[in-house]
Amino acid sequence: MRGKTKWVIALVFTVSILGVAKLETTGILQKPVTQYLSTGQDFVVMKKWVASILDSEESGMIQVSGDVVGVDPFAAYESMQPYKSGVILSYPEPLPIAARGSGLVVFTGFTRQSGKTLTVQYDNGDEVTYGFVGSFGKLPYTTVDKGDTLAVMEEGTMYLKVKRDGLVLDPTLLPAFFSEVTP
Numbered sequence: 001m002r003g004k005t006k007w008v009i010a011l012v013f014t015v016s017i018l019g020v021a022k023l024e025t026t027g028i029l030q031k032p033v034t035q036y037l038s039t040g041q042d043f044v045v046m047k048k049w050v051a052s053i054l055d056s057e058e059s060g061m062i063q064v065s066g067d068v069v070g071v072d073p074f075a076a077y078e079s080m081q082p083y084k085s086g087v088i089l090s091y092p093e094p095l096p097i098a099a100r101g102s103g104l105v106v107f108t109g110f111t112r113q114s115g116k117t118l119t120v121q122y123d124n125g126d127e128v129t130y131g132f133v134g135s136f137g138k139l140p141y142t143t144v145d146k147g148d149t150l151a152v153m154e155e156g157t158m159y160l161k162v163k164r165d166g167l168v169l170d171p172t173l174l175p176a177f178f179s180e181v182t183p
Contacts, residue, residue, distance in 0.1 A: 114131025
């Protein structure tokens with residue numbers, strides 16, 4: 001499919017979901033349809049389904065050559081301290097935060113607990129929240145691929161929380177988790 005057709009299909013799909021939600025809130029539609037799209041995992045399933053219909057094209061990609069030096073910020077932290085249901089990592093310098101796999105950005109915004117925050121629902125089921133970031137690289141409900149820049153950590157510290165199978169991982173398990181998923 002061409003690029004414009006994909007956008008038209010995505011727009012129609014989005015408008016139909018918003019229309020059903022509006023019909024539900026006004027009482028015209030009695031069945032609670034929007035409850036089926038209430039979690040980040042639901043959006044990942046929807047993304048995969050729509051992607052399978054649209055069959056993404058790679059023709060818009062331009063191949064370039066050069067040395068790519070990957071920095072794994074989770075291997076370079078100076079200290080890790082438990083904080084709320086996650087950890088605070090400290091770094092000697094600002095670093096970009098890269099996606100650890102394919103997924104969907106389900107939240108970008110500000111929270112009391114972690115300041116500027118970004119949450120990604122990865123296709124493997126893990127949900128990772130990155131807090132105290134300096135600037136966002138992705139908007140909510142955009143897809144990400146492994147290596148995409150999600151945000152830039154400018155402060156020297158970052159909040160991190162990981163949910164696996166709906167349960168928050170204990171902060172003491174996070175170093176093992178990140179060594180397990182290191183690219």
